[in-house]
Amino acid sequence: MARFIGRRLLYLLPVLLAVSLLTFLIASLLPGDLAYAILGDQATPEKLAALRAKMGLDLPIWQRYLHWLWGVLQGDLGRSFRTGEMVLNAVLDRLPVSIELMIMAEVMGLMIGIPLAILCAVKSGSAIDRFFTGFAFANLSLPSYMVAILLIFLFAVQFNWLPATGWVPFSEDPVGNLRSFVLPALTLAFAEWPALMRVLRSDMIATLQEDYIAMAKAKGLRPARILLVHALKPSSLTLVTITGINIGRLIGGALIVETIFALPGIGRLLVGAIYARDFIILQGVVLFVAAGFVIVNFIVDMLYGVLDPRIRHGRA
Amino acid sequence: MTSQPLLSVEGVSVELPTPRGRLLAVDQVDLSLAPGRTLGIVGESGCGKTMLSRAILQLLPKRAALKGRVMFDGQDMVRLSPEALRRLRGPSLAVVFQDPMTSLNPVLTIGTQLIETLQAHLGMDTAAATRRAAELLAAVGIPAPEQRLRQYPHQLSGGMRQRVAIAIALSCEPKLLIADEPTTALDVTVQAQILDLLAREQQRRHMAMILITHDLGVVAGRADEVAVMYAGRVVERAPTPSLFAGMRMPYTQALLAAIPKLDSPPHTALPAIAGRPPDQTRPLPGCSFAPRCRHADDQCRAAKPPLADSGPAGSQYACWHPLQPAPMPEA
Numbered sequence: 352m353a354r355f356i357g358r359r360l361l362y363l364l365p366v367l368l369a370v371s372l373l374t375f376l377i378a379s380l381l382p383g384d385l386a387y388a389i390l391g392d393q394a395t396p397e398k399l400a401a402l403r404a405k406m407g408l409d410l411p412i413w414q415r416y417l418h419w420l421w422g423v424l425q426g427d428l429g430r431s432f433r434t435g436e437m438v439l440n441a442v443l444d445r446l447p448v449s450i451e452l453m454i455m456a457e458v459m460g461l462m463i464g465i466p467l468a469i470l471c472a473v474k475s476g477s478a479i480d481r482f483f484t485g486f487a488f489a490n491l492s493l494p495s496y497m498v499a500i501l502l503i504f505l506f507a508v509q510f511n512w513l514p515a516t517g518w519v520p521f522s523e524d525p526v527g528n529l530r531s532f533v534l535p536a537l538t539l540a541f542a543e544w545p546a547l548m549r550v551l552r553s554d555m556i557a558t559l560q561e562d563y564i565a566m567a568k569a570k571g572l573r574p575a576r577i578l579l580v581h582a583l584k585p586s587s588l589t590l591v592t593i594t595g596i597n598i599g600r601l602i603g604g605a606l607i608v609e610t611i612f613a614l615p616g617i618g619r620l621l622v623g624a625i626y627a628r629d630f631i632i633l634q635g636v637v638l639f640v641a642a643g644f645v646i647v648n649f650i651v652d653m654l655y656g657v658l659d660p661r662i663r664h665g666r667a
Numbered sequence: 668m669t670s671q672p673l674l675s676v677e678g679v680s681v682e683l684p685t686p687r688g689r690l691l692a693v694d695q696v697d698l699s700l701a702p703g704r705t706l707g708i709v710g711e712s713g714c715g716k717t718m719l720s721r722a723i724l725q726l727l728p729k730r731a732a733l734k735g736r737v738m739f740d741g742q743d744m745v746r747l748s749p750e751a752l753r754r755l756r757g758p759s760l761a762v763v764f765q766d767p768m769t770s771l772n773p774v775l776t777i778g779t780q781l782i783e784t785l786q787a788h789l790g791m792d793t794a795a796a797t798r799r800a801a802e803l804l805a806a807v808g809i810p811a812p813e814q815r816l817r818q819y820p821h822q823l824s825g826g827m828r829q830r831v832a833i834a835i836a837l838s839c840e841p842k843l844l845i846a847d848e849p850t851t852a853l854d855v856t857v858q859a860q861i862l863d864l865l866a867r868e869q870q871r872r873h874m875a876m877i878l879i880t881h882d883l884g885v886v887a888g889r890a891d892e893v894a895v896m897y898a899g900r901v902v903e904r905a906p907t908p909s910l911f912a913g914m915r916m917p918y919t920q921a922l923l924a925a926i927p928k929l930d931s932p933p934h935t936a937l938p939a940i941a942g943r944p945p946d947q948t949r950p951l952p953g954c955s956f957a958p959r960c961r962h963a964d965d966q967c968r969a970a971k972p973p974l975a976d977s978g979p980a981g982s983q984y985a986c987w988h989p990l991q992p993a994p995m996p997e998a
Contacts, residue, residue: 561769562764562766562769562770563769563770563771563772563773565726565764565770566762566764566770566771566772566832566835567772568726568756569724569726569756569757569761569762570756570757570761570783570784570787570835571753571754571755571756571757571758571784571787571788571839572753572783572784572787573753573787574749574753576783576787580775580783581772581775584774584775585772585773585774658774659773659774660773660774660819660821661773661819661821664819664821664822
């Protein structure tokens, strides 16, 4: 097992290197001159040239990449020219907000998706199954800003149960902090449970046809044990994959949801950087998000081995 | 054959919906089995023997329609509640499936799959159940049972997996074991070992057994009674010695002739049964075997022969033109 993990970790290195190169190229190829963006349209050509020389912008692109990569390896992703803030600090400041949102959204999505998937798989073809499968499909076609507005209207405006905006740090007011995450997390969960439910439902229907499920019934096991132990575990590989992709995506922050609910997460940092043409922040955030995505997928790969021992022993 | 039957199957039919229409998988089958006895059910693929076993176990596919009664230990299995059935499966009624590659759960250890059965019915704590599980593995001839408990099915050979499946089936001391082609998926070299293991454990536990197979040779020395199935019906039924002494149904004879003989000279053509089993979504008015039978005439094609009693005690056959009982040169 240790060798298996070690080898998978080794594969990560070239992937991360490619990610850094792509990130750098995309940021460099964006239209707009960084020196011009910093100094504004009143700047003289001499001042622009001087700033370019100071920032190394007049060097060939490969030298600039190596220079930047060397900094990244030392933990220096550069600094925002607007606020002077270190990119790494800016990301680390906002990361806990995005991660808290991501965890709450995934937990809610799985809490809605898994029980409904099991119910529909057991009753496959029945009216209950058709209703929830149809409902999931309808839900999938609702854009998240609409769900957000509906939730705000219901829970914040009509019933006044939860705040629509107003994030407070966990250290100051834990309950208030959690309350401020409920509606945004629910908005994200609404976009996620239909996909989770549909893949788990179809995998579960296939698993329930297996001989080992007939065997489990013939052993006289309780229905709950057959479903939750014998059927759910071998059916959950696709579920784990999709959850992994969702988590990877949400590490980069939920752009729309963080903006609507005014949460100071990575998504808002990214949106702000785009509006301000703050390429350094943009580049740093994209690198960070891409690396996070790669690492989450690595963890998902490891989870396959935990779920299915044949994968673990086959590869080790 | 004198004691009260443990199992009696009375007029059981099973219909399955298919895209081509309703398929009559099992057609009016009557069987009975006394405690401690062995019944062999023989027939080729698709004759309904597996569906019959699933009907007895009440493990039919959701859409299957079952008619008739399955009396087990004085209760009609068809009318039992799911919870009453669950309590019966394991301690009273157990099964060994055909393919041990698919009948064990690939993501749970051997130990988990054995221990959960013991805990579900015998109320053992984990330590006691683990000890018992190791004893059971040792009893079915698995070396180093404590280590095997921690392994997954894919780490064992096919024969070993079938031994594990048998250990699970025997774990709660069932009164009836249904073995559905228990050796078909295995290497020939382990087939005899598994059959001997089943026979030994059956005698030790005084357990009744239904041995389902497509191979008359398998039931020859092991079953007290044999039922031959064709196209969903029992076409011949007799105590094993009288069946082999004089089979009356041409289909049974053709099945026996299709077994390769060791003393035949090399390159002897195997007398296979010509034609194919009938389409069970389009039942024939007459005898289902008529299209493939050398003795068939107009009567066979027009009317279904009933399963009638014949000379020797307990023998029945369904044929208009039965073979004359003649001592077989060898069985």
